[in-house]
Amino acid sequence: MINDKLPKIWYGGDYNPEQWEADTWAEDDRLFKLAGIDVATINVFSWALSQPSEDEYDFAWLDETIERLHKNGVGICLATSTGAHPAWMAKKYPEVTRVDYNGRKRKFGGRHNSCPNSPVYRKYSARIADKLAERYKDHPALLIWHVSNEYGGYCYCDNCAEAFRVWLRKRYGSIDALNKAWNTRFWGHTFYEWDEIVPPNALSEEWDGNRTNFQGISIDYRRFQSESLLDCYRLEYDAIKKHTPDVPVTTNLMGFYPELDYFEWAKHMDVVSWDNYPSLDTPVSLTAMTHDLMRGLKQGQPFMLMEQTPSQQNWQPYNSLKRPGVMRLWSYQAVARGADTVMFFQLRRSIGACEKYHGAVIEHVGHEHTRVFRESAELGRELRRLGDRLLDSRPNARVALVYDWENRWATDLTSGPTVALKYQNEVHKYYDALFKLGIQADMIGVETDLSGYDIVIAPVLYMVKQGYAKRIEKFVEAGGTFVTTFFSGIVNENDLVTVGGYPGELRKVLGIWAEEIDALFPGATNQVVMNGSNGALNGTYECGLLCDLIHSEGAEVLASYGSDFYKGMPALTVNKFGQGEAWYVATSPDERFMVDFMSKLCADKGIRPLANVPSGVEAAERVKGDKSFLFLLNHNAEDSKVELEPNAGGVDLLTGKEASGTVVVPARGVLIIEREGAVL
Amino acid sequence: MINDKLPKIWYGGDYNPEQWEADTWAEDDRLFKLAGIDVATINVFSWALSQPSEDEYDFAWLDETIERLHKNGVGICLATSTGAHPAWMAKKYPEVTRVDYNGRKRKFGGRHNSCPNSPVYRKYSARIADKLAERYKDHPALLIWHVSNEYGGYCYCDNCAEAFRVWLRKRYGSIDALNKAWNTRFWGHTFYEWDEIVPPNALSEEWDGNRTNFQGISIDYRRFQSESLLDCYRLEYDAIKKHTPDVPVTTNLMGFYPELDYFEWAKHMDVVSWDNYPSLDTPVSLTAMTHDLMRGLKQGQPFMLMEQTPSQQNWQPYNSLKRPGVMRLWSYQAVARGADTVMFFQLRRSIGACEKYHGAVIEHVGHEHTRVFRESAELGRELRRLGDRLLDSRPNARVALVYDWENRWATDLTSGPTVALKYQNEVHKYYDALFKLGIQADMIGVETDLSGYDIVIAPVLYMVKQGYAKRIEKFVEAGGTFVTTFFSGIVNENDLVTVGGYPGELRKVLGIWAEEIDALFPGATNQVVMNGSNGALNGTYECGLLCDLIHSEGAEVLASYGSDFYKGMPALTVNKFGQGEAWYVATSPDERFMVDFMSKLCADKGIRPLANVPSGVEAAERVKGDKSFLFLLNHNAEDSKVELEPNAGGVDLLTGKEASGTVVVPARGVLIIEREGAVL
């Protein structure tokens, strides 16, 4: 969809010519050509430059830049520049700067610095978006709009307090309903007037960022701030769409960034884009899962890899270089997972301020004779050769993993039973097992339709929103396999416990009752002891973190705890429900269990791996029409052999060679095997 | 004394029916009966509910609750609800919220949130106490008053600053006297006017909570804030006593909570009550010591166990379940140490806000078919069977350990010689040795009469208050054994050093001079080498933390350091003084030394263990009239054998069986052996 004007995998990135003297620009043009750059994201941080005062706008520099790039064959990803307000605005209208979590009024500085409920910020950010759209609406180079930049951070100022009360009034209707939803009779918090409510931060209900006295207000404030920033985005979106209804609009997301509910955001984005910054020690399956989540935000629609570094970052503690080949490998990982662009931050390295040690296609040395440039240019050529083959292809997963931002907020904010619980980690444990098995999964939200899947896994589904339990029941009744874990089904969307026995609304489908929840100290373990053999599952596994003490209420008990006073109580159950089955994993087992468990579930459903991959080799597939593209990505520093499924051979798009049977994927190399029809 | 109306060990706990719909109440009634609940603490956090605005009070819900409980046979521990002020009050009178250590004005939120020197808070908290007392003074269910809740936290607002100056003027009389007491000529701090003095916090003299430039002002501020909160308590106390002079009044304390000087508080409480929240890894001897301290606040008078959890907590990092039997075991530990009530937080689990994962007798499932409920109900029946037998019985200790809050403040605030010194730990090392030996000890304050004891141990008696050295001398002269340690006798109550040689005023009774104090790095050790054998003490022990370099001035040197440049200097001395002796332990020795040392001292005084207890078994005794009750508490997960003293047998109150010679205490079990006369 986004690639109509430039029907290939876009290749380029952030470009800030305004930071440079004019004499470098010609050199930029030359080097972009050499590197195969065909898209540049510009104007990301130029608000102060383009609007020198309240009533003055000057886009001459931008006109010139766009013109030059266009002449050089480079398309434009045009940012609206509102990711940081001008200094003059902060001076003239102090309301535009935020009040932070500690209640401190901020002064001018940094970025992510605008209060999302400041009328001044809203007015001027929408206005400059409007002016930009009006000015460049017909420019042939314009490929896409990039609103603001990496939205994030919360504000706790008086404007936000006022807006929060309006938001609450709308959500709850009456103060009584709010009191009930927040359980304010606890600790004598009954409110009588809306303006008694203040934002929850370190001056009121919270401390240490994620600790709170009242989960109700704290979750609502996160919803509210996520929506407030989304409102800012939407104001710009609407201003733009007036002028260019057909040009797609995006804003760059940040993967599992905790503060914004991206499933809500994605509803208002034409295409998802995101910035991928793994560290040397980030598990590759976590990067894969994040790509899949970004793809899942819009139900599989291809996304943009808006930013990655060609070499190194600057803001990590130890900014190691991407080893030779890794930039290419990780670029194809993005493509394999649904990206239709490969873009960098940035094209030329800045020379001052905090990102000058962030890698770029053009390094400080300024010429093309660098390892980084060579690798970039090679990839540019390769992507050009791929043409439009992969565009808009999509995976065809039969397994889905549920991720929900509000559930994350709730589990982060909960007081007890253990500080060691990290929702994302628990989701990743399941994802990682599927990844190791070479089985494709989708990351989905709680609003996503389940009917297309054979298996739906919702680890730590602590918060069960209205109607979701029913949807799960329907899914299982219709033959689906549902999996959830310990500490699920506990609360509703207001973080109020569903009384009558855990796992609350999920109890029926799961056929169990969780009587108690034991928290294990770090290093302490229990065991999951299988009652006989169940496919790949057998013997004894280690587990830890939390142990639910459960009773079967109809579910079959497949494994029991191996020690402690609840030795012999169920640790793994499955409940037949309609045509399907619902699994409960009462604790957090080890990696070996995860792989065996996923293996068994998939085998039961006849879901076969994309390929038989050794450790460190990733398999992913995109399908388009009657063609499928199997990506084999070797993250090892040595060549690896992969056994393809029988009759699953095809042609490697990158080399043009036949690939079937056992193929060798070179160290840090990639195969993209084009096949007729989806194989699985 | 408290149990006149309900002559048994009260059994119940916090109950918040106002958080629930009326339809749960009948079920509460039924379950309370099942569980043997006979007391409920209510109205703890209902200020906002009962006083919806400045001039409006509505106690209908409370009338109804009390009536219902009364009808159900449940007595009332009636809280005054002032532990958290209403939101409307914070809005209307911002002065009621605190200014925190970092100088930040707080907004509405949390609890412990009222400035103790706010005239508004004082007025309205006393007023609601008055109204409650007037309203319920004649209610037959009323057992005791519970003022506010877990007082704590400090405020640094302008009201506090003003009040602090008034307090200082009263304490010191003149600004010159204050300048001298605080040694303000150091760092040019001479004050000329009272209003030049500001509260010591992170904006002025302190940082990191317990670091200060001036110990004088910092200790005084702690005294002042402790007294300010006590004043708030006393205002409510007085308001209540006008109406119900004969109903006891308490407030729930928190063991070694550092911020309040509980010895001062206890003077104004009719009965001490406290909240006991050990973690899975809290040493049982530390819990025992804390019970003993709470008992010691009022010189042995039985106290109330006001709160404990039946199953788990929510606010610890890892909230493990109390293992089967442990709730009962720890309940009896409290009783063994002087509790005449066993009460929980809470009776029914809340469903919203931060304590919803705190255990309760009635769990979220809502019925009685849980392990926790069963254990609770069994204990309820057992306590009922015990009747009034144990009430008001008291221990009969011949050993006392001194603990002083002001000394703790002084040692916490001292700059040098080592950050590793923790006063409570050093006290606990001595307590733990006695505990292991099965020897009963009292925890006493510096105002407690010493004459009843054979041995008084005052570890790290850094601050020696006016007259205390003389009292120690008299105690020793009369034949007592006194023990103190390194870093003792250094300062007076203003934290001014007593010049002329450490240990200052204690030098005479100890017969030594401490010339220097060496601080050891973590992991570094020296040795305590015994000069020959002294009862249980012989050979070489390890020591660390601090090493005083002392000289005998008449004391006998029993051990010397084993290494470093002070090898051969005294490490352990004893000084004959009058009829008694005074010991100085110049360093912090290992556990083995502690046990041998306590063993020797007790043997010298003819103090025999309550029983010969193996590791993990606790012995404690309460005496009443001519009967003694020996508690044997087995904290091990296996049965343990205890050898009773010859002729020390009796009848186990819980089973009715004879117990003599070698008895078996079941795993996590309890024996309460009733005997004629105190045995020791």
Next chain:
Amino acid sequence: MINDKLPKIWYGGDYNPEQWEADTWAEDDRLFKLAGIDVATINVFSWALSQPSEDEYDFAWLDETIERLHKNGVGICLATSTGAHPAWMAKKYPEVTRVDYNGRKRKFGGRHNSCPNSPVYRKYSARIADKLAERYKDHPALLIWHVSNEYGGYCYCDNCAEAFRVWLRKRYGSIDALNKAWNTRFWGHTFYEWDEIVPPNALSEEWDGNRTNFQGISIDYRRFQSESLLDCYRLEYDAIKKHTPDVPVTTNLMGFYPELDYFEWAKHMDVVSWDNYPSLDTPVSLTAMTHDLMRGLKQGQPFMLMEQTPSQQNWQPYNSLKRPGVMRLWSYQAVARGADTVMFFQLRRSIGACEKYHGAVIEHVGHEHTRVFRESAELGRELRRLGDRLLDSRPNARVALVYDWENRWATDLTSGPTVALKYQNEVHKYYDALFKLGIQADMIGVETDLSGYDIVIAPVLYMVKQGYAKRIEKFVEAGGTFVTTFFSGIVNENDLVTVGGYPGELRKVLGIWAEEIDALFPGATNQVVMNGSNGALNGTYECGLLCDLIHSEGAEVLASYGSDFYKGMPALTVNKFGQGEAWYVATSPDERFMVDFMSKLCADKGIRPLANVPSGVEAAERVKGDKSFLFLLNHNAEDSKVELEPNAGGVDLLTGKEASGTVVVPARGVLIIEREGAVL
């Protein structure tokens, strides 16, 4: 120079008689005589005492003190008392207290508490200095002025903001120049008016103390605050000099204290003085390096050891005692490195506030019968015997190590490539190798003349200031050996990258290009593999932290990396340039490399060790006229043998004995061997 009036190594220290009753003073006099004290630093913190209100001054106590000391033969180091402002001033003029890094307005308390840009503080601090100078200008006891105390800390108040803008306007001339210098087009920070600029702190551009979005403003703010405090010093200096142009003026510095650029400060000081507080675990070579830095501030001019503790400190985590002999040893270490005074904080221990556990010549016991006093008195006698022999002698180093405060700020503030880089550590690695080899080095600044040296080592010369590269080139051309390392030559003084290839302006002299910089995770290593043998350098060494990936552009490659994808790329190069050579150490190698490398370089230049010293023995030399004084300092707890250079014997000044060939330096002992002529 400072010692004209008292021609010997001054011996004394801080003395605060105003903290004591008059009856202790006679005892002070007696004890000072016993200890050989001949100088007392007084009036350090007496502002509030001497100026009780805005218009009132009372120096009677000071008159009396000076008179008494003078009569007792003790000279005066007269402080101006402005290290902490009076409480009345903070109350009357809140502007004098600072606003801290977190934007919090401070109240009265502590020290280092005055805003350096407060007109009130400036006025009254200069005024009291003026009054003191006028009053005591002719007093025969007056030896030196001591302005304020340990200047330090920054302020972020509105007065500072205003002054900062004035400072910036002066530095940059135009807002455009500033925008360019700070690269403000990054993140849309373009300024249009000066008053849009706010101080960079936790409310604007910075966080965590040393993290910033904009290095430009952050480095400038450090420059500005360092200068602001220096201005305060200079106002007092000028006020004093009006009255006593011939009496030297100093202020006590703090070694590597990060916040002030002491090279700038020293320009305005008649003599450098500093406070030396090593911990038990401070490497002795680090203390030596710090002394050398303090000596280097004024190009080798002897300095004052203004403060050290005779026994222990109070503010470290674990304040261990100085072992017997160590106080003397470390005093002579200072003298060996250029100190012409040995002074303590303090002469008598205070009894209240936070420094009461800081050691003193007169301890709390108050008499002379302590180890500390005995050691102090012995040293007093010894220093008296030494007379003026050593005064004004200076070392004669042929090796220089460059240290630059602004470079430290820049490396501390840089975002990437690694948080593990600590500039001072890297400098110390080189110093330590020279120290181990017994080779004397000077610590110099970037303005210091290089022509007197054979070898100049500038580790991590990240910031290359205008003209410095040229000066290095000239130094090398003329035959000098220059050494620098990884992460050098990157930025100019505005922290803007020198484009065109690292190491920027140093590329020519070094003959290499650094293409990339790899950051290693903690614990990760690479190897420096020598290509054949080069003097002491041969075989393989370990390295870590950062690895520059360099290419020779003419330099000889002496060693290569041993692993990773840049295995075989150069790790150590040397470039012939004119008559000299320039070395590049592309990574941070292990200690063994450092010793071998320094050994080789010195051997090449014919620089021989002062003596052949075993581990733990320090050698240093001071030269005066035709005499040299070789100090041998044994930091070991055992006697050590030192082999003197042939014909390098002389007479040990402390024992009067001949010393030649192999000499024994007693455990923690010192030899000062006087020889004719500098030996090396």
